[in-house]
Amino acid sequence: MLTDYHLVMLPADGEGTVSFENLAGTGGYVVKSFNPGVAASLERFPNYWKSDRAHFDAVEYTAIQDVNARQTALITNSLDAMIECDFKTVQMLERDPNLKVDEVPTGTYVSMPMHQDVAPFDNPDVRLALKYAVDREATVKMVLNGHGSIGNDQPVSPIMPYYDASIEQRSYDPDKAKFHLKKAGLENLKVELSAADVVITSGVDMALLFSETARAAGIEVNVVRESNDSYWSNIWLKKPFCLAGWGQRPTPDIIFTLGYAAGADWNDSHFKDDRFNQLLLEARGELDKAKRAEMYGEMQRILHDKGSVIIPFFRNWIYARRANVQHGGVLTSSWPLDGARGAERWWFEA
Template sequence: MTTHDEMARLLAMGRIGRRDLIKGAAALGAVGAAERVLGRSAMAATPNKGGALKVAIGAGSTTDTLDPATFTDSYMQSVGFGGMRNCLTEIDNTGKLVGELAESWDASPDAKTWTFKIRKGVTFHNGKSLTAEDVIDSINHHRGEDSKSPAKPLLAPITSLKADGDNVVLTLEAGNADLPYLLSDYHIGIMPSSGDGKVDWKSGAGTGGYIIKAFEPGVRSFLERNPNYWKQGRAHFDSVEILSIIDVAARTNALTTGEVHLMDRCDLKTVHLLKRNRDVEIYDVTGTQHYTFPMLTNQAPFDNNDLRLALKYSVNREEMVQKILRGHGKVGNDTPIAPATSFYAELEQRAYDPDKAKFHLKKAGAEGLTIDLSAADAAFAGAVDAAVLYKEHAAKAGITVNVIREPNDGYWSNVWMKKGWSACYWGGRPTADWMFSTAYEAGVAWNDTYWEHEKFNKLLVAARVELDEAKRTDMYREMQTIVRDEGGVVVPMFANYVGASSTKLAHDKLAGNWDMDGHKAVERWWFA
């Protein structure tokens, strides 16, 4: 008779399907074993309503607000984007772009004019019906002259924004085939208009699956299910409590003791031990997330590209992936475009080379360099350890790295983009243009190296409107080469999303565009 271990082996080989495994397990009385092979989600295909979900997020700050223009990390992304609000479009769990508050959309042949049909019958948590005006004012919330929203550069090409009945018509200064993707950005949640061209963000009212009932920045958020949610088959929990628990040991303890049901960013040093817990399921998803060390190129000594190259040659990327990610990721090449992203260019891989580092140090006139590197585990799990490992690598190139361990609280407001060299993580973006426009285009709010490169910026604009696929591919390849060789960021590794949940939870296929099922776990998951 075939054992459940043999069935698991056959499944891995593709010799049997998931349905065969479940049927076979039932015949053997080994349903529990099948659950461990497939995950609880496969054994509970029909979502159940009810229950109080508790989530632990390894981010959050006392400076957090309900204004989506201020969202900087995974905590507010889960609360505001995953729970409270909807966007015009959504990237689903298969990576496909689908309509959310936009029922459909059409573009002119030159991709300059876009018409979005706004979904009817949708109401905000305060009872107001969704209108085109709400959409227009929500988009304009990020476009103001004084706006510091990271979404501002994404929306800057809009020259006209108007209502046409139930439709919203956007006209761009130049064509952009990626516009519907951009409007799925977690900052651009739709809020109720206050009637004066502005929106009400302070109340937290949205059209999402959950209504905010309590908000303690940097501590907890409590949400209750929206009884009038328009999206069928979503928002299954009666309530959701999202806790900011930055310390990974505390998050893990909260999960194993049953205090929470779901946590992000497992400690990769101990995740193998967590896997042994029969009440816990680990998720490990490959996406666009990458860990970086940005340098402020608008100040010395990082304004010298030879010095930047010296630091790029001074890190052993393979060892970083093995020791920091425990193999749960891929080696980076100083560009943010992930292998799974369209227009990814397979450039020659930069290797650890202390001699080349010394060569560039000498060219920069910086032999015997001593430099500070700020890090905190708020940046990414293991960031401090990664900085210490970087220090060991750089020592062989004659570089002394002083690792500055920064406080977790306030890291994003007090260290990132403020201190010369620091640790950072990016969830990545679904398209090359989106990633570059968010963090590499000159002058954008989240250009965390303050890097400016004339040719790169010209190519960015040209590639955005180029309809010839081959020409666009060549442009993005050149842009990635420029960032790798002249940019101000070290990208040593792409990290898988690794989190854990109680086996009481169930879900469908997990999205890879961001962590926690695209930050939509509170909407998509359920209790089995």
């Protein structure tokens, strides 16, 4: 758990909560300025307790939402490193001798949560029909340009502990989708899917591809292109069917607790299953690793079979740096730029 980038220490306000106005922390840099969503300026803290970390004299973070603008800034030496390259054009960066591209398999995924308590998603056969209507291989090829692995409608990826490889991989099958629609008492189905490229580059294209593949199963998916600026505040957690993005967590318990436990604030599909919640609590106290693996395997199967989230793929992190920016070669998979710790772990070539 200590590896998760969310886990940071911040000063207290004397009343038992965090003082967000006080920017002093425990890291290798001192915050000189911070403009949320725009930029941050840091200077090295000379008395940092990790003598082999925080090698840069200063660090400047700049928020550049447009991926093409980010890549141009890196190519022209306006940036030393950047997050999230464009999957479709990253080969151009790889051919540039002045740049280095890093690619790391992850447990980060883009999903399509369906509100389980809202019709028609309250019917488990409707949810299964929509799952079978996704062409996962085509989605990985088109959206990720092959830079990822196929998902199986549960959030534990093959690189994570307790991944259950015995669960049958769900594949694109319009006939099975029609079968489940018929079980739900439907001949066809019409739904709206909210999407935006802020979730992932080509997010809207991903939704449009799903609309095309679902048509063969008698499912009409009307893609609603939402605003990037307000997506996370106005669409996610509010619309009953939308794209969502989840970063990798270090343990199954954390991702299950955050995104799938009944009543959790970020349970974006309103999923609720008594057996799942029972196993979630029991697994935390189980010290036998084999027994805990069985519990987590059953939870993965519950989500695969009965869950209300479609997970077509796990994406790779692909980010880039100038050739003079060096690192130790082993990169964490939790977040871009070495788990968001590139400023601490990396250095300039002498």
